[in-house]
Amino acid sequence: MSAARDVVTSPDGATRRPGRAEPYTFDSLVEVAARAFLERGYDATSMEDLSRAAGITKSSFYHHVSGKEALLRGALDRALDGLFGVLAEPRALEGPPVARLRHIVRRQVEVLGTELPYVTLLLRLRGNTETERWALGRRREFDQAVAALVREATDAGATRPDLDPVVAARLLSGTVNSLIEWYRPERLALADLVDAVERQVFDGLLGG
Amino acid sequence: MSAARDVVTSPDGATRRPGRAEPYTFDSLVEVAARAFLERGYDATSMEDLSRAAGITKSSFYHHVSGKEALLRGALDRALDGLFGVLAEPRALEGPPVARLRHIVRRQVEVLGTELPYVTLLLRLRGNTETERWALGRRREFDQAVAALVREATDAGATRPDLDPVVAARLLSGTVNSLIEWYRPERLALADLVDAVERQVFDGLLGG
DNA sequence: TCGCGCCGAACGATCGTTCGGTGGGTAGAG
DNA sequence: CTCTACCCACCGAACGATCGTTCGGCGCGA
Structure with a gap:
């Protein structure tokens, strides 16, 4: 549907234009699969559905992918890499607990927005x-890890004592x-969503 | 597993004790099914799984239930009845918008807690x-309906203006x-959960 | 000539569903 | 009370459909 690279560098280092159409890389098929899983669910999506969405037959699809579960694994890897990447960022590791929590929440929202199909699959x-x-x-x-940070902030007296x-x-993560369940990038700018979530999570509906 | 009534009143009005064991009513099988759907997901749960969980064979199961989709429908009915029942309560219809919203949120949490498998299926x-x-x-x-109430509260100036x-x-419903995804009645009293959700939703992590 | 991307056909397994039959309890007639 | 006909919960076996996966071959570009 998109993300069609014009040229692919082969393992041998040479650039080539194989066969008739653009090459089907494993990652590009994972993208197609994740998008289909997002709509119909993993179990309800057949390999026939996936291959049709990719524009090739089911048997051709198996030429590039070892099986259905490998597609799932690939998508989950991408989601988890994004999330754990946030935890490793400097601003998630240094500073007062609430500031680190703020940064993680904001970046987590960004990852959810950019890796939407993959994270959806994970959740x-x-x-x-x-x-x-x-x-x-x-x-x-x-x-x-997030829960430990919330506890740290609580122990430091930074959050309200009756929580x-x-x-x-749990409510924060939820x-x-x-x-x-509802965010679609074309409807709302990701930057605006990040700000809205931060405000509502930390200060509530009524405001601080 | 439970909910075994001792006596069943037949359509003809007489009370009887059928066959050898307790009777399998449609509702009791919906309960079994919803619990299994909750664990494995709807598509991944086979009729063989359901009948085994009910303690009878697959063909016997079909004597009581017209099909898999009927079980889903029965469970979804129960979830939706609970949710729309909340909207019809007097305290959800009268008073200032924020008070009505508070009541709906509290009661919605209660319905989620008491009808957990059914609402999970719906979501x-x-x-x-x-x-x-x-x-x-x-x-x-x-x-x-909830979104309309949030808008009403906003128009009345009851919520923070930058939302x-x-x-x-959406964030509220979410x-x-x-x-x-995490609440289990045996781990946390429902009344405590209701209070915690209300506090965090309306006043945020940092407190008002 | 070789290899790679692609395809049609079919595999065994499992799915939801159906069907014919059985055994024991109940109701009604004698 | 006894006999009998019936009903109903239950079961084993099998149905067609669809699933994920495999295999052998074909055609084009290098």
């Missing part, structure tokens, strides 16, 4: 296969993650 | 079948709905 997992359980484990790591840090962290 | 729909699209339509009605009512309503 809808049910843990039915080994791959799904692995991704759920990594996602839990991320949530616990349980654990519940507060608010941010719920963006995938 | 995970992708719209693949006619039944799913119907339920998504009704769910949109509910969300729009877009549409985005604020926060409440995200409860299904």
